[in-house]
Structure formats: C-alpha cells, structure tokens
Amino acid sequence: MQPSSHPFTRDLVLVGGGHSHALVLRSWGMKPLPGARLTLINPGPTAAYSGMLPGHIAGHYTRDALEIDLVRLARFAGARLILGAAEGIDLSRGEVHVAARPPIAFDLASIDIGITTAMPEIPGFAENAIPAKPLERFAAAWQSFLRTSGPASVAMIGGGVAGAELILAMGHALSQAERPAKLHLIERDTVLTALPDRSAKRLRAALERAGVTLHEGADVRAITPDGVTLDGYEIEADFVCGAAGARPHPWLAETGLAQQHGYLSIDTQLRTSDPRIFAAGDCAHMPFAPRPKAGVYAVRQAPVLAQNLRVALREAGTMKRYQPQKDYLKLVSMGEKTALGDRFGLSFSGPWVWRWKDRIDRKFMSKLKDLPQMALPALPDPRAAGAADLGDKVLCGGCGAKLGQGALMAALCEGPSNLPGDDAALIRIGGAELVFSTDHLREITADPVTMTRIAAQHALGDIWAMGGQPRAVLTSLVLPRMSPRLASRTLDEIMTTARAIMRAAGAEVVGGHTSQGAELTIGFTIAGTCERRAISLAGARPGDALILTKPLGSGVLMAGEMAGLARGEDVAAALQRMVQSQAQASTLLKDAHAMTDVTGFGLLGHLRNICLNSNVGAEITLEAVPLMHGAVELARQGIRSSLYPDNRAPFPDLADSALHDLLIDPQTSGGLLAAVPGDGTEPLAALHGAGYEAARIGIVTEGAGQIRIV
Structure with missing residues (x-):
C-alpha cells in the first residue's frame, strides 16, 4: 500500500x-x-x-x-x-x-x-457431506475426491438448477477420469421447478443421458459414512453434497x-x-x-x-x-462443453451456448484479474543528479527495507575484528546474564494486527536465537496520518495484539513511544534473561548439522505482492509463516553450538556471520533448502526485494539462478538457523513434531568463512 x-x-x-x-x-x-x-x-x-x-x-x-x-x-x-x-x-x-x-x-x-447450503438439521451432514456453498471448500473437497481411484457413487441433495449443474459436471469429470460412476439427484419435491417447462425438459433429458438417477419427493433422514438415508431406503455414496436449502x-x-x-x-x-x-x-x-x-x-x-x-x-x-x-439470461452448464439458455420464454441449448457462456464468464473475470496499471507520479524536472537512478520501484517493507550489511558494518563495528555481532546484546548485571535487542518493521501488510504479530515475532527471534527468555518489552510505533479517532482505533488493535503475544512469550509490555508519519512502522525493544548459556554466533564446529526452521521466500513474495504479481494464496501462506513463534524451536535447539535467526541478510548472509565468528566454513545442499510456495516462480520472473543487491555483494560468485537468488532473499520473521552436534536427526524430528517446516540444509566444514553450495 x-x-x-x-x-x-x-x-x-x-x-x-x-x-x-x-x-x-x-x-x-x-x-x-x-x-x-x-x-x-x-x-x-x-x-x-x-x-x-x-x-x-x-x-x-x-x-x-x-x-x-x-x-x-x-x-x-x-x-x-x-x-x-x-x-x-x-x-x-x-x-x-x-x-x-x-x-x-x-x-x-x-x-x-x-x-451457505449447509444442512445442520440433517443428522450426519456436518460429518459426512459437503455443502456446495461456500464454493471454495466444496471445490477443494471435490478435487480431493476426484484424485482417488476406482468406481464412484455421488449423491447431490437439492434438485434445483445448481444441483443439476453440479451433478452433470461431476459425472463428466468422472467419465473423463475413466471412473465408472453412479449419480443420484435427490429432491424433496419436484426437480427443476424454477425453470420454465421447456427448459426443465431439456435439462431433465441431459440428466437422463448422463445416467443420473432422480429421487423426487424424497426426504433425507440422515447422512452416514456409507451414503444417504431416505424414506424407507438408502443410497450408497462416496461423496455427498448439499445444494438445497440455500440459507x-x-x-x-x-x-x-x-x-x-x-x-x-x-x-x-x-x-x-x-x-x-x-x-x-x-x-x-x-x-x-x-x-x-x-x-x-x-x-x-x-x-x-x-x-x-x-x-x-x-x-x-x-x-x-x-x-x-x-x-x-440464464445459462446452465450441462457437464460437457454444452449449455442451456433461457430468457423471455425462449429455451435453447448446444455447444454454441456454452461458448457464449464461456465468453461472458471470462470477460467478467478479466475485469478482476487484468487490473489497470495506474500511472506513478512523474519525477519533477529539473531535479538533482542521480534522482532518476534510484528507479521507480516501490521500496519493500519488512526486512527488505533494511540497509545492507556492508553499510551497517561500516557504521557500527568499531573493533579491529570487524566481525558482525550477535543477534542480541549480551550483558552481565549483578551476576545475571541479560540479552537486549531492538527491531522495527516498515509495513508489509496494511492489517495492523497481522503486522503487529509479524513485528513481534520478528523482534522476539533475536532473543530466541540466543536461547534467551523475553521479560520486558518497549514498543515504538509510527502510525499513518489519520484523525485522532482512527488513530485511537488503530493503536488499540496494535497494543491489544502486542500485549497478548508478548505475554504468551513470557514478557510484559512496560512502555513505549508513538508518533505519526508517512506509513505504519512497528518496533519492539526486548530485554530477556538467559537461564542457560547464551547461544552465540561463535561455537559452530566442523561436522555440525545445519538446521533451518522455516522455509525461505518471504522477501520475494512480498515484493511480488507489492507489484501485484504474487498469488493471494501464496501471500497468505507466507504471512502465516511470518507470525509463527520460534519459542518452542529455540527450546528444542538448546544444545546448538551456534544459532541465529534468518532475517534481512538472507540465509547466506546470516550463515556467513556464523562462519566468520566461529572460524569455520559451511556446505549447503541447495535442494534441501525449504522454500515457500510461489517464491521460485516469482524469482524466475526477476522479482527481487529492495535489499537484494546489497545481499548479493558479499557473494560475487553466486550462481545466477532463481534457487540461488532465494538463498540471499531477505526474510521477515524468518526461521532459526542452528549448527547442532551430530547429524541433527533428533532435534529435527522434534521440530517436525512441534509443527515446524524444518530441514537439515547442510553441514559445517573447515575453512573460515567459506560457503560452498552443492
């Protein structure tokens, strides 16, 4: 936005x-x-x-x-x-x-x-049948059933136009899959009463040709795992759908x-x-x-x-x-690429009617898929030299909006080692070992609740990566310009969400600061304790297994979303991964020799930090690295996060391919990257059991700072 x-x-x-x-x-x-x-x-x-x-x-x-x-x-x-x-x-x-x-x-x-066409009043419907509406759930259930094999028996409850269309469509799909099928259309009264007689006769004839058995005047008493119970008899059915009683x-x-x-x-x-x-x-x-x-x-x-x-x-x-x-104009599909048309008392059918319907449907969908490209404001002229060189690409949100690692190292590293620091600052006060970290994110989604969840888990990741336990939190918020009433609404959504997440993590929000600016920015400063030894970037040993707890791809997916090129389902899945807590993963990886969270510098950038601090090298198995759905396709289209050029700079020999590009893709609220002793089998199994999409992606090797991709 x-x-x-x-x-x-x-x-x-x-x-x-x-x-x-x-x-x-x-x-x-x-x-x-x-x-x-x-x-x-x-x-x-x-x-x-x-x-x-x-x-x-x-x-x-x-x-x-x-x-x-x-x-x-x-x-x-x-x-x-x-x-x-x-x-x-x-x-x-x-x-x-x-x-x-x-x-x-x-x-x-x-x-x-x-x-909805759900029928909660019918015993067994919720457990053994699927309503035709909402459409998304029904379509997914049907595709799952269609992928099975062997003879099929399908029962459709509801003999209106929708029920007739769907049972004909199911029959055609099963015939194309070469699956013998028994098709049943069940109606309490008479089927197709909403259509004029001439059109109803045409559609009845199509049902007969398709081998659909009509059950008219039939009350459904129950739906069991084996089929449908009617008045006095039962219908065996593997797939039962409800298209009657829209409510x-x-x-x-x-x-x-x-x-x-x-x-x-x-x-x-x-x-x-x-x-x-x-x-x-x-x-x-x-x-x-x-x-x-x-x-x-x-x-x-x-x-x-x-x-x-x-x-x-x-x-x-x-x-x-x-x-x-x-x-x-009523246009009714009839299974094959043929359709029935009805208007003003006229009834007509044939393949040409289906082609007509197809053109109408595709034209409607093209309005919602082929969105017009709205022009960006022109650059002012005259303008300062170099202004045009920055391009017109919108700056990414999340970690894609960070400065590159080179600029940060030059500004922050004062010591002669010039090594990148740990994820959180480790400070000893009065005998206690404390960890401190701060992080904030420019918005990647306009929903303030989802944005808060992502920013909170992103900030907590630095504490989890050190093996720490968060205790106290300060917030730092920049709200977009809005009236006091809307600002109050937005602030309430953010703080209610933040308090719930931090309490679940074992910490309390103790204060913070707010201001208004150009766009939503959410940040957290977190103080925590380390009850066991802190896990740093140093300590990885040759032979350690490298485990990653989340798939890569959030940077390119969010860049694609901003450009209107990413699939909505892929974006939604990426957001769900970004709000996943790494608390349990941190506990399961407590014996790691070294650990970090993969964020703005990408997998290779953060792995390089471990290698430099531990004076080791690493070998990554490219095919073992888990990737978010849709990320590879977008990378092949040339979609890149704003931080991509800076992340690539330390790896001039990196192969030019979509898969290699994703190794340096900046991640927002990414997973933990841990160097664990042995082959990592035990912690990996535990991570899978806890619901993490974790993978063993490589090993730690000899050779300070050398990363090999195989």
Whole structure:
C-alpha cells in the first residue's frame, strides 16, 4: 500500500469478498476517495466466481481460472485485507467481530458474504457431506475426491438448477477420469421447478443421458459414512453434497438488523435498517423487488453500491437507486462443453451456448484479474543528479527495507575484528546474564494486527536465537496520518495484539513511544534473561548439522505482492509463516553450538556471520533448502526485494539462478538457523513434531568463512 497523501478520517469496512465487493474494490482502486480507509474482511485470500464453478468441477477450468484474488484486489484498491471470518456486528459500538483478533471499528460498513447450503438439521451432514456453498471448500473437497481411484457413487441433495449443474459436471469429470460412476439427484419435491417447462425438459433429458438417477419427493433422514438415508431406503455414496436449502449465514440473525427469513432487508439504495450498513448479493433481500438468489444481481448492484458508499462517506451528494431487471439470461452448464439458455420464454441449448457462456464468464473475470496499471507520479524536472537512478520501484517493507550489511558494518563495528555481532546484546548485571535487542518493521501488510504479530515475532527471534527468555518489552510505533479517532482505533488493535503475544512469550509490555508519519512502522525493544548459556554466533564446529526452521521466500513474495504479481494464496501462506513463534524451536535447539535467526541478510548472509565468528566454513545442499510456495516462480520472473543487491555483494560468485537468488532473499520473521552436534536427526524430528517446516540444509566444514553450495 502506498502512503496516503491525505489523513484518514473515516473507516469503510467491507465484510465479505463477494462479487459486489470485488467490483467495488476495482472501482475504488481506479478512483479512491481521499481520507477514507478501506478494509476488506474475508475468510480466505480468494473468492470463487460462482458462474465458472460447474465448469471447474467438470474439468474445463483450472482452480485459478475461477478464483478472484482478493489479495491483489486489496493491494490495487489500497485496502487493508483482514483474513478471517466475520462472526458478528455490534451496532451500538460500530464494530465487526472476527475470531482471534480485536474488533474492527467502522463508520460505514457493507456486507456481501453470500449464502451457505449447509444442512445442520440433517443428522450426519456436518460429518459426512459437503455443502456446495461456500464454493471454495466444496471445490477443494471435490478435487480431493476426484484424485482417488476406482468406481464412484455421488449423491447431490437439492434438485434445483445448481444441483443439476453440479451433478452433470461431476459425472463428466468422472467419465473423463475413466471412473465408472453412479449419480443420484435427490429432491424433496419436484426437480427443476424454477425453470420454465421447456427448459426443465431439456435439462431433465441431459440428466437422463448422463445416467443420473432422480429421487423426487424424497426426504433425507440422515447422512452416514456409507451414503444417504431416505424414506424407507438408502443410497450408497462416496461423496455427498448439499445444494438445497440455500440459507443466510446464522450470525446475521444476531445483528439486530431488519431481516426477511434471515436475509438482510435492504432499500433501493442498498442500505439496511441501520443507515451505516449496506448489503448486497445473496445475503440481501430486496422487499421492494423480491428476486431469486442469482449472481447477476450482485454484479448489477456493484456500481450502485460503489456510488452510494462514496456519497455516505462524503456526507454529500445524491445516492443512486437500484432497480433489478425483471428477467435475466440464464445459462446452465450441462457437464460437457454444452449449455442451456433461457430468457423471455425462449429455451435453447448446444455447444454454441456454452461458448457464449464461456465468453461472458471470462470477460467478467478479466475485469478482476487484468487490473489497470495506474500511472506513478512523474519525477519533477529539473531535479538533482542521480534522482532518476534510484528507479521507480516501490521500496519493500519488512526486512527488505533494511540497509545492507556492508553499510551497517561500516557504521557500527568499531573493533579491529570487524566481525558482525550477535543477534542480541549480551550483558552481565549483578551476576545475571541479560540479552537486549531492538527491531522495527516498515509495513508489509496494511492489517495492523497481522503486522503487529509479524513485528513481534520478528523482534522476539533475536532473543530466541540466543536461547534467551523475553521479560520486558518497549514498543515504538509510527502510525499513518489519520484523525485522532482512527488513530485511537488503530493503536488499540496494535497494543491489544502486542500485549497478548508478548505475554504468551513470557514478557510484559512496560512502555513505549508513538508518533505519526508517512506509513505504519512497528518496533519492539526486548530485554530477556538467559537461564542457560547464551547461544552465540561463535561455537559452530566442523561436522555440525545445519538446521533451518522455516522455509525461505518471504522477501520475494512480498515484493511480488507489492507489484501485484504474487498469488493471494501464496501471500497468505507466507504471512502465516511470518507470525509463527520460534519459542518452542529455540527450546528444542538448546544444545546448538551456534544459532541465529534468518532475517534481512538472507540465509547466506546470516550463515556467513556464523562462519566468520566461529572460524569455520559451511556446505549447503541447495535442494534441501525449504522454500515457500510461489517464491521460485516469482524469482524466475526477476522479482527481487529492495535489499537484494546489497545481499548479493558479499557473494560475487553466486550462481545466477532463481534457487540461488532465494538463498540471499531477505526474510521477515524468518526461521532459526542452528549448527547442532551430530547429524541433527533428533532435534529435527522434534521440530517436525512441534509443527515446524524444518530441514537439515547442510553441514559445517573447515575453512573460515567459506560457503560452498552443492
């Protein structure tokens, strides 16, 4: 996110990454409203486009083709993205509640969370079946089932258009996999009643050709590990899915907002009964023009929603009215690359209809994938010599924004040895051995809670690397320019999170300092004790095994995210690794001869520090080094962190390849690198048991400062 040139004064929170909100994000990125801080809350980094789901299930589209990358959209819109499921709204306090984090305050909010087809009232559904919505979970479960082998039996509960589309898609996928299949479509009443008779007959014929057995007028009594229990008989099924009984998410009923059967009632301006809260998509009910649930309405609501949110934030202007069309073009996939079309009483089908549907779907997705490149401000002219040489690449956040090791050594090392110091300062006071360290990070994610978690674990890493125990913490915060009210909200999120993390680590936040500046920066100064011997950079011995507790790649992934090139799922996974504590890993590596944490100087830079201080060399097995998903692909595209040139300088002979580049990639809140006695089998097994993605990446050798990569 680029620093805002205007102080934030109002908080707009989008709850859910549905189709309406995705289009609002795109619109906002092209024309942001100065002074408004935009936040998106969604359970995951992507949202599936419902129109292409049957095609994906049938095997016509990859998973990427139907996924809306909310990480990229949020970056484009300048929005902070909070990955978590909303579970409540407190109207009196103006807060959205998300599990495991402080509440998110809002001045204005919009809800677009879709619906669910979960059927908790059916015994055994939660344990033995999968709802078709949310789409992401269903798509993942189906792909997992499709990868199994042998004959298959699939049961779809719900004989509406969605159920028919999906069972046909499943049948096609299984036939392509050459797996004999029994297909069942179960409906309490009559199947396909939402379609006109002519179209319903066409779709029934397609079901018959696909060998789908219809169970009409059938009540589901239970779902067991073996299949579905109906009135008086059972259906054997390996995969059971629910596409019936679409219903709102249960927490909406507790909001206090006006509802219709659990759906949020909205007016023609898309506002709920609380004028601060808007709603769109399937979670909303339009009393002024009731319509069935369909994605076409969410898409058409988006420009009206975007305009009205701007008007409400400005407290000036005229809101638009939304009037849904009376009928819309229904395009229904039929398993193979053929489709059924229905509108204005006309019914038509064939491969040409599928091609038409495919063009419409791809055009919609291209709006959200092929985001326009917004021009950067031109450099002033005239300007000082050398200004253009710095380039227009945005400075990385996290450890990628650090100064290079050469500049730091020149400024800080006064002794004749000129050796890099340990991760934390070791001081003896009154017979006690204390460790001190300080670290701060420029923001790499606009979510202050996630940023606090990363900065805290990053700072704690220096203490863990010394084998210490943190005791007292000082905070140092720079908040972006914003109104006192928003600053108070942000500070509360940060400090609530910081206190929880530090207490879990055994320390207390005892004070600190705040200021306002261009962007969010979070730092911690930590004092700790060493109950056992402190583990320093010196002490590694030839023959020691080198163990790394986290995979590499956070620098290039976050640089890729800033450039809009990294996959949202890869970025989310990287953030999860950055917030992982190294406390238990430090304990499991207590017998290490030398240890450090891998941060800004990259794996080779920090390993070089061990080698120089211990007067040893090292051998790294390139294929053994664990890497974050997506990092190699980005490195091959030439994506580099800002610190990359400085990190490469000490290794002029390093091979020019993506894998070698990642060895010098600056890591934010990286793993511990330990030289342990023996072959490292025992501590490595213990680390794996504790949930660390640790690996034995090489050995310590003779030859001071010499690092060999094999």
